[in-house]
Amino acid sequence: MTSTLTPVRSKRSALTKGQLPKYAPYVVLAAALIAGAAILALVGFNAFGWGIVSAILFAVGLVSWSAAVEGSRKAKDKLATCLVVGSFLIALLPLISVIWTVLVNGIPGLLNPGFLTTSMNGVTGVYDNRAVEEGAPVIGGIYHALLGTIQITLLATVISVPVGLLTAIYLVEYGNDGRLARAITFFVDVMTGIPSIVAGLFAAAFFFAVVGPGTKTGAVAAVALSVLMIPVVVRSSEEMLKIVPNELREAAYALGVRKWRTILKVVIPTAISGIASGVTLAIARVIGETAPILVTAGFATSINSNVFSGWMASLPTFIYTQILNPTSPANPDPSSQRAWGAALVLIILVMVLNLAARLIARTFAPKTGR
Amino acid sequence: TGTAPAGDQASSGPKVTGTLTGIGASSTGAAMDAWKAGFAAANQGATVQYSPDGSGAGRKAIIDGSAQFAGSDAYLKDEEFESSKAVCGPDGAINIPVYISPIAVAFNIPGVTELKLDAATVAKIFRGEISNWNDPAIAAMNEGVSLPDLKVTPVNRSDDSGTTTNFTDYLASAAPEVWTDKSSGVWPASLQGENAKGTSGVVKTVTDTPGAVTYADDSAVGGKLGTASIKVGEEFVKISAEAAAKAVEAGEPVEGRAETDVAIKLDRKTTASGAYPVVLVSYHVVCSAYDSQETVDLVKAFESYVVSEEGQQAAADSAKSAPLSSALAEKATTAIESIKVKS
Amino acid sequence: MSKRIDVKDLNVYYGDFLAVEDVTINIEAKSVTAFIGPSGCGKSTFLRTLNRMHEVLPGARVEGEVLLDGDNLYGPGVDPVTVRSQIGMVFQRPNPFPTMSIRDNVLAGVKLNNKKISKGEADVLVERSLKGANLWNEVKDRLEKPGSGLSGGQQQRLCIARAIAVEPQVILMDEPCSALDPISTLAIEDLINELKDQYTVVIVTHNMQQAARVSDRTAFFNIAGTGKPGKLIEVGDTQTIFSNPVQKATEDYVSGRFG
Amino acid sequence: MSKRIDVKDLNVYYGDFLAVEDVTINIEAKSVTAFIGPSGCGKSTFLRTLNRMHEVLPGARVEGEVLLDGDNLYGPGVDPVTVRSQIGMVFQRPNPFPTMSIRDNVLAGVKLNNKKISKGEADVLVERSLKGANLWNEVKDRLEKPGSGLSGGQQQRLCIARAIAVEPQVILMDEPCSALDPISTLAIEDLINELKDQYTVVIVTHNMQQAARVSDRTAFFNIAGTGKPGKLIEVGDTQTIFSNPVQKATEDYVSGRFG
Amino acid sequence: MTATPLTSTQGAGRAGDKIFSGAALAAGCLILAVLFGVALFLVVQAIPALTAPAAEIQGGEGFFAYIWPIVIGTLIAAVIALVIATPIAIGVALFISHFAPRGLAAGLGYMVDLLAAIPSVVYGAWGAAFLAKEISPAYNWLAANMGWLPIFQGPASATGKTILTAGIVLSVMVLPIITSLSREIFLQTPKLHEEAALALGATRWEMIKMSVLPFARPGIISAVMLGLGRALGETMAVALVLSSGALTASLIQSGNQTIAAEIALNFPEASGLKVSTLIAAGLVLFVITLAVNMIARWIITRHKEFSGAN
């Protein structure tokens, strides 16, 4: 056999035989868009429906063409790709919608002078009525709630992360799948299903019993949030620790490294990115909680910088009351503006946290660069 | 910042300091904001904190001693009154009316801002027995109003609520033949319909849904929705603060309570001219006796301010509530004066 | 069933790092070609470019042409999946699927193309492949057990069985015997000898004797120094390379004390 | 610095499965002992019992005694960590720490144990260890790069460097050269030769020549069949084992064609 | 044999091990203690409702009659949420880990994590004000065209605030939980196993099926369990979105209720026996979670031998 080593060959490569041409997806996409528009024109056109119908037509068209030309394996691969990309696009819809809602409604509130630096102390419906009826500026801010949220969440994190991480470590490294470990695993799962309000009531009842009736402080709220946070931390950390390869542990043990140092310096750094993700997830999960804070931290309208004494506000409770019990029931718009502004701040806060966690994770994460 | 009330009545009493803690109804939250601000401005060193956890939570709190006063849109139940004696002394807790709120029947019918309805028609609307706004029963009472062919969507409160208690109490008393359920804070489960959480929730839902109708504190309805005049006796009474105050005056004291207690049993079937009987009275529940003089002074000063003309005006400005009538305010003041240190 | 491979001017990169430079080599059909050379000179890297496994690593890319019976593997529109189903591979580190039983591991590749293989056929295939890899006797009683509970050498032979089960046209083996004992090594060498009647085989080995025993042609790779790219120094008939190489470097390497 | 190991009647289990049965062997101080035998016969398993790495696997356990200079490793109150810091190990599969740079990988034994070491000392140690493993030249310019970007053989040498950096009294090596080219293999063999002046070395190898070259004594393991436990068939001077073994099985194995 | 070097040295280091493992054990036990505390709290407070005469319980027909419709409602909402969220979340996680261009993946992951950052009140407000309105034409269409299916029986709710809408909002809320955990695990799939599949000529999807999904399976189940916990226990969003009512099979009519929302809606005004009833409802939810988890654990352990890790 003489190999033709000329780079430009007229005959089609055997390797690309029975394969869709490169432009196939674009052709199908164009066809799907046109057909989608046609179908939608029949039932009444709207952009959203057009997108959905075209996407379905595209997937069906591409997959069946591929099935006809390339066979079922490639077609399945294309189908999977369509589904995976499609699910991502679907997930973006609510994200964009919610973020858009929050941005549109929240920016006016956020741009209010003093929104981040003042509290609601002394703000009454009179001002809101004036704002609506006479066009006066909307006053009142979220400083107290922001401060409260940060402190309560911080305290909850300080409680939950060590407990959660240590528990995960126990389960993966020490539990040996024994009876206790299995019990903990099981009950941690059960704990994830505790409704947030029950966590709040439990924490409140606990502190009422231990400290005295009417004990409502940021710390009580932090305990309630910890009950919600711990299972998320345990679950996610446990999964991440489990997939650290055993050979790394063995490598450390063989160097005469103690188990606890191995865990701290080899296992955790290897899993840190996942753990950080889990912790941020847990924080995000509780930082937006309303119900448990209402029953544990009281309801403050003024600034309190001590988590261990006195009532404390938080952003979610602030948002909640501003939406459901506007400062002026007759003119709820200023309250709603403050609520959305606070929601925006809360989201930004979590974003910043998330970024920080990723940075931390990156510093310790396995180096894949070269 | 805060309102600086002129002609300070509360500050004429003893100088008070300390923190007063209240828990209770969320519906009076806006008024409480006004009272907190007004009271704090007049009394340096004294603060009031109020957590709008709900009336039930408030009553629980005063019974177990975790709050010094409760805001409640119903007076204490008998068994609650009995258990309050443990913390509040032998005379138990007393109910002081602080806030009157007429409940509007508010609807969203494009082009219609006023309707006249009687109790039975209202009941039928909310039971789903009248399903279109052009129903003859409605038309008969509203000559000259062009009623559209529009589906009726009744919207009720999804949460347990004082507004619902008073509204269903009105329907059950004034139209017992149609409204066969007992009065209750929870909407009867057998009725299918739309609902939403909180006064602002139902108002918003109705505002967004043509043909929807709900019942809500008048202050939150504002001018956005149409409101119904209710048939009392032979006339249709438009909702207003005065009409609500009249209906409250027609009520009677509740039996078996402390001598000075001001709990009112409303008469929903009143035929008093100009009275609007779909009304809710909110109370502050306070102890008849407290452990320390300081607390007594604080409670007295605060509650006096709340029921004073000026306090009522502050609430009206802020929350658009209906002020107490002077007769009622006087009774309330007497009750407040009776608060004493535990012996 | 077998195909020839012609590589022209191939440069292989990890990101910006040129790992293998300018390789031109012809690999005959139905023959065994051995790659030898010091550690880190790019044998594995180059081998992985022959079935487009290289590009799986992030940032990794190639320049140049690899022709499989005249068709450029890296031509426009070529699907790496098609390439890989024709060119099988055994890795330097054994990698059985830990979630599959031994039997399923062997059948993993076969099932991709032939879903409806009957149980009987499958049994025959499993037995033949495992026998080919000299593993049958050791695992025949625990075919349903997970593949991860095997010893290092057993795992490697399982991977060989998995690769030959799909009967690819070319088989690339990256140090297939490095974890094996002499008996298994012997079996694998026998297998390679059988395979070359039908398939094209490329094998990376550190074992000079092995290269001499099994291969028809040998390619010697070397590296000038740290950070420098690996290069193909010489390729030729195995006998020539071992007895009479052209390059001094080759001679030094093959005559060095052996491992 | 070196210690002798005496094993008495050792049985090794994975759960209920008896993997290695009834081994009695004496390993002299300052000597090199090679373990040979077919794949799956329990060489790795037995080796791991010598520094109590075996028990790291869930369900794994041993019965019997292993005496390090007369002290039973499995005696009551013995801390496995102490054992392991005196008896180092190189694994069959290279396992550098992915989170660490090449330099930190070498220093892992020191740093993970929180021992204080000055930068200068550390530099000296890194260089000495990497030179010992014949890796220095290849990585000296990229010591701060991650260890996972190395070729298979480079990773294995990195693991050897890591093990000798802690200067244990006994070094166990599980096929340390299986992934290495002849030059590196040579370097490692030289290293072993140096090491035995000070340390006790145990090495598992499939390479008969290597066993013959580096070891003073050789132990042959074998397995009767699938599911049967591995057994120590014969142990003796390397020369005797290769030229004049007592057992027929040993003779068959060492005289077989070699890999 | 006297004190040997093997036993005598490094006492301090050994103490470190003891302390560390002790701390880990203590943390685990603390969790059990807290959970025991919660359970005790629930049981003690629930007893009056469980023992009270039927007529005194809300609805007048006893606790069981009161609770079972909302148990079903809770399960319906959670099932809707998981049925929608699980495939999408796994798809999104795969997209980020194996499909998206590498440079983009981290940013995209970050975006999905943002969904977790949104407080539940905001989800509630969004669901009630925006989603319900936008989706109600679709419900009308379903009622008109698919009404023969009991779950799409008309007439559709005028406000769109149905259990299906609540389920959709819940699915958006659990999506980031499942995605984030699955994604991290997908990313950790050993390259070795991915390459093994690819080298056999597997397409990307086949590679995922052969090596990624089996490896991640226990992790995915854990992630789904976390999501389920959230879906079962979510309070405020459901309270705001759902126009609750009696149990109905139709998902597009108003009606149905979940336990957590029932508690949140009624607790503030509750007193006396009503409080006990609500807490008993919390206890029931607790038991449901327990049961669901037992099933899930059972599934996981059944396949233990082939678990991908290590």
Ligand SMILES: Nc1ncnc2c1ncn2[C@@H]1O[C@H](COP(=O)(O)OP(=O)(O)OP(=O)(O)O)[C@@H](O)[C@H]1O
């Ligand atoms: N994933 C990677 N990223 C960056 N560089 C790499 C990677 N893998 C290998 N290299 C580098 O590429 C070069 C060639 O490596 P390769 O693995 O091909 O060597 P090899 O000849 O197979 O060696 P060995 O015989 O030790 O397996 C080496 O310098 C190595 O450090």
Ligand SMILES: Nc1ncnc2c1ncn2[C@@H]1O[C@H](COP(=O)(O)OP(=O)(O)OP(=O)(O)O)[C@@H](O)[C@H]1O
């Ligand atoms: N983790 C494990 N669980 C159960 N059995 C195992 C495990 N690891 C190894 N085995 C079994 O124990 C026996 C001995 O295995 P071992 O790894 O010690 O063999 P080996 O002599 O080192 O072989 P090789 O030369 O192939 O590495 C084999 O039958 C193997 O299948």
Ligand SMILES: [Mg+2]
């Ligand atoms: Mg290699």
Ligand SMILES: [Mg+2]
């Ligand atoms: Mg081995």
Ligand SMILES: O=P([O-])([O-])[O-]
């Ligand atoms: O005052 P409400 O109880 O109706 O909110």
